[in-house]
Amino acid sequence: MLLSCSGWACSRLISVSKVPGGNPVARQDPDGFAAEFMICDFCGSNFCDRCHASGSRLRAPRCASCGGKLVPGARLEQMSGRPRPAAAGHHDRGVRDIESGRLGDAVRELDEAVRLRPEYTAAHRAHGIALSGTGRHAEALAAFERALQLDPSDVVSHFERARTLLATERAADAVAAYDRAIGLRPDYPAPQINRAIILMDAGRDAEALAAVDRAIALLASGGAVGAGRYDLASAHSVKGAALVKLGRYEEALPAIDYAIDNGPDSWNDHSNKSYALERLGRIAESETARGIADSLRRT
Ligand SMILES: [Zn+2]
Ligand SMILES: [Zn+2]
Secondary structure, eight states: OEEOOOOOTOOOOOOOSTTOOHHHHHTTTTTEEOOOEEEETTTTTTTEETTTTTOOSSOBOOOOOTBBBBEEEEGGHHTTSOOOOOOHHHHHHHHHHHHHHHHHHHHHHHHHHHOOOOOOOHHHHHHHHHHTTTTOHHHHHHHHHHHHHOOOOOHHHHHHHHHHHTTTTHHHHHHHHHHHHHOOOOOOOHHHHHHHHHHHTTTTTTHHHHHHHHHHHHHHOOOOOSOOHHHHHHHHHHHHHHHTTOOOOHHHHHHHHHHHHHHHHHHHHHHHHHHHHHTOHHHHHHHHHHHHHHHHHHH
16 A cells, blocks of 8 residues: 655655565665655644654654644554544645635635644645635734744745735745745745745846746756746746846847746746847847737736
């Protein structure tokens, strides 16, 4: 049997095997598979041996998601028949509601999850995401702060808090929050890309370019964690925009074209492309790009 690890951005599978010493395929690939793991006795999350806190002689390690006690994986069978606690059920439904865009329902489910279990980090974080999405920014910030009190290394709460700060026009605070996320997980590209956008909007184009070049190098290295499908395209979009602002039109074009070819449609990319082409004297191509930008802007 294979379980997945609930550790953030961990792609290891947990191999549960009756074979003495563990499943031989899993044993040969320790980066892909874990044999040692722990289970949360509250929310039932499984954590591979690289993803759970070590605990101490006096205190069992705690689940990063809900604060529950972690017990050895050997107790899997005993744990599996137990009913799921109500707070975990509200959390799960809230997360599913967020994923399907039902933010009002998500807020209600997650209100209930944190009421029943105030130490539930993941529920506070999801609550913050749902509140922020419905425009309740002050309450969202309080939810992220609660999650971070419980787990100061919760990189996603730092990231989401930064996004909410930016939504309330607190750009400097947002940069500081992204810096915290980057300090914790230098291999997580999303905060680097978003931070570069803020720098560029503040006219700090050369810094933005350097920051986004680092994100692109990280994504190209294959060592990035928590990367989204469009991160590389977004990074190229920011790079192209920064180069246009710096007057480096010739270099901007391949970056913008990469973003256009690999990302979602964005009038901004076509508009930057049109401007760069115009400045390079390529007027017919510039007009074509302008036409695409205008049609995207209308939709
Ligand atoms: Zn848990
Ligand atoms: Zn793991």
